Amino acid sequence: MHVTRLYESKKPVISMEFFPPRNDAAARVFSSTVDDLAKLKPDYMSITFGAGGSTRDGSYQTVKKVMIENKQPTVAYIAGYGLGPEEITDVLDKYQSLGVDTIFVIRGDKPKDGTFTPHPRSFAYASEMIAFIKKRYDFTLGCAGYPEGHVEAKSLESDIQNLKCKIDNGAEYVVAQYFYDNAFFFDYVQKCRNAGITVPIIPGIMPVYSVKMTRMLSQVCGSTITADLQNRIDSLDADDPDAVLQMGIDFATAQCQALLKEGVPGLHFYTMDRSHSTTQILKNLNLCG
Numbered sequence: 058m059h060v061t062r063l064y065e066s067k068k069p070v071i072s073m074e075f076f077p078p079r080n081d082a083a084a085r086v087f088s089s090t091v092d093d094l095a096k097l098k099p100d101y102m103s104i105t106f107g108a109g110g111s112t113r114d115g116s117y118q119t120v121k122k123v124m125i126e127n128k129q130p131t132v133a134y135i136a137g138y139g140l141g142p143e144e145i146t147d148v149l150d151k152y153q154s155l156g157v158d159t160i161f162v163i164r165g166d167k168p169k170d171g172t173f174t175p176h177p178r179s180f181a182y183a184s185e186m187i188a189f190i191k192k193r194y195d196f197t198l199g200c201a202g203y204p205e206g207h208v209e210a211k212s213l214e215s216d217i218q219n220l221k222c223k224i225d226n227g228a229e230y231v232v233a234q235y236f237y238d239n240a241f242f243f244d245y246v247q248k249c250r251n252a253g254i255t256v257p258i259i260p261g262i263m264p265v266y267s268v269k270m271t272r273m274l275s276q277v278c279g280s281t282i283t284a285d286l287q288n289r290i291d292s293l294d295a296d297d298p299d300a301v302l303q304m305g306i307d308f309a310t311a312q313c314q315a316l317l318k319e320g321v322p323g324l325h326f327y328t329m330d331r332s333h334s335t336t337q338i339l340k341n342l343n344l345c346g
């Protein structure tokens with residue numbers, strides 16, 4: 058399943074992102090989450106990869122499970138931080154043997170565990186990895202984009218130039234970091250088009266799962282908690298997890314409706330390995346299968 062073919066269709070492509078479960082208990086929950094979400098017939102599922110190779114085997118096993126056991130069209134990620142060229146080809150050879158067609162290429166970040174030593178020939182940027190992979194494999198490649206600018210970027214403009222480099226080196230679609238104001242996304246797409254980037258750019262949707270998680274992730278990912286969202290959070294009892302979850306579903310539903318109205322090529326859900334919010338949002342949007 059080459060993802061770019063899906064984005065050629067007129068219908069919005071629904072994708073769902075998961076991370077590999079960390080232990081046996083999480084693996085059992087993961088299985089039922091994927092079973093639940095598969096019933097909604099998403100166009101594809103995607104599996105993240107821990108920087109520094111921390112989830113190398115777990116990511117492979119998870120891709121295998123979702124693709125072979127659950128029969129879901131699957132995209133495998135590779136985060137190159139700290140990995141040498143041979144370690145990257147080792148991972149990719151395994152995905153190729155499994156029958157994976159699309160690889161989402163990201164640089165990744167330094168693992169928090171300070172003891173990790175990067176390979177001396179690891180790549181500095183995702184664009185370099187993309188060029189390296191494109192020369193050696195027939196995979197369709199995707200890459201990440203940041204509507205509010207990547208946290209390390211000098212400016213949004215320089216970040217878009219660096220995105221252009223990823224496209225010029227072989228990436229064929231972009232999945233965007235999540236945002237809580239669609240204006241960030243629409244402005245970003247326009248700036249990318251002005252910079253000569255013509256590939257599909259897919260909005261990432263991160264429903265509010267809990268106030269604590271939203272605050273933590275927004276710091277790490279550089280996604281602004283807008284005044285509108287903050288007001289909604291403030292109007293709730295933060296100790297009532299159901300109320301917070303429902304607000305997140307309602308907020309994301311409205312966000313997706315406005316995105317779809319503008320003709321976005323798809324919606325990419327950061328599921329955080331949970332099924333309830335994504336299911337409810339897709340039901341609200343009448344986009345189940």
Ligand SMILES: Cc1cc2nc3c(=O)[nH]c(=O)nc-3n(C[C@H](O)[C@H](O)[C@H](O)COP(=O)(O)OP(=O)(O)OC[C@H]3O[C@@H](n4cnc5c(N)ncnc54)[C@H](O)[C@@H]3O)c2cc1C
Binds near residue numbers: 108162
């Ligand atoms: C959809 C999505 C999925 C993700 N999945 C994962 C995952 O599975 N595993 C994981 O570990 N992380 C994941 N991440 C997080 C990602 O690894 C981090 O955001 C990381 O900090 C940047 O990765 P990148 O591929 O965008 O890096 P890059 O494209 O390399 O950019 C990193 C920074 O370097 C700058 N830059 C790029 N090229 C140059 C250059 N030539 N000179 C100077 N500066 C440059 C960019 O502007 C940016 O600020 C994901 C992010 C997104 C949006």
